[in-house]
Amino acid sequence: MTPFLAIEREGAILTVRLNSPETRNALSTPSQMQEFVDLCAAVRLDRSVKVVVLTGNGPAFCAGGNVKDMAERGGIFAGSPYEVSESYRNGIQRIPSCLYNLDVPVIAALNGPAIGAGLDLACMCDVRIAADTAKFAESFVKLGIVPGDGGAWLLPRIVGMPKASLMALTGDSIDAATALAWGLVTEVVPVAQLESAAQEIARRMAVNPSHGLRLTKRLLREGQHMRLDSLLEMSAAYQALAHHTEDHAEAVAAFLGKREPQYQGR
Template identity: 75%
Template structure:
């Protein structure tokens, strides 16, 4: 079976495409979930990766779980309540733990519907840009289930509790324009320009020193659950590390000399 995730490399930018267009990139197989975990492990080890772009092949970004499997109580939904619980814990819940905590910035290029777990997957990324035909729904309640992959934690941190509650309690679908107005996405572009816009954004991010990107992302993540005084302590430690990198000195010299910096990742 071909891999679920297709990876392409352009300098410091790694583009990852979910490749099950026939199923609208639904997350149905534990092997798919393990691919996410394994990829994140590889990226953490590869210090030359600066940015990840996540998108989907075909008409959808990710259609969530497999509803047919739910009806038949098959696949990851098979077995006793205890077994289903363990399927979630050892399956789809490994994705937010790996992807959300990834050291490098992740840009979601939402090329089409992001439904249920697909929306939550987009919310695990740092920045979301959408095509003008993208759709978003926290639709679990319409199937009589709950957000099982972290959506109840992720979505309110992006759009705020009132709007997250509205989406989660109704299961309604919103379009790209409303997603932009609600700050769910940072930008909306024509569908035929999405890839180019996502790559341009990723390259702007990747133009910066790798260590500064990773440390900055870690501060942003830690800042979501730390007190200010604790975050300041961590910021001071990270800043001391950053000041003693070769790329920092190159950045300062390039700024003063009015030239483009040449970073080495050291």
């Protein structure tokens, strides 16, 4: 069986492509969800990976859940209410638990529609850039269901509660230009330029020391739910660790010597 995630590596940058274009990269099988969990576990352990770029093959980024399975009450939607709840808890909800909390930066390169779970998947990433052909919808309510994978927590933190409420309670889609105006994405480019634009951002991140990237992302994540004084304590501890790395010493020496640094990941 063809893996759902097609993975390429160039230097410190990992490019991950949702690779089921015939289903518009629908995300609804346990094996697909397990691939995300396995990917995150591997990246967490591989200190040489500095940035992940997540995109889709074909015209869509991700169309969300498989509506045919919903209609047939099959796959992860089968069984009693308790069994469906457990399918969510032990299935798709494992993705935000691992992807949102991944140590390295994740850039979503949104090559086309990101609908339902597809939008929530994009919201788990740190930076989102979109092709001008992309559109976005928190569309669960149109199917009589709710965001089951963290969207009700993720989306308001990106676009604010009023806009998130509008999207979630109407289920209507917005285009790339609106997504840019609302801060859902940071950049909109022609679809032919999306890949190069995402890789350019990834390279700008990857030139920095790996420990600095991972610790900074962790602070940004923890800052979403911590008091300032608690975050300052964590920042002090992380800063003490960072000051005692070889890459910090190299960065300072390169700055003073007016040369490019040579980091070793130590």
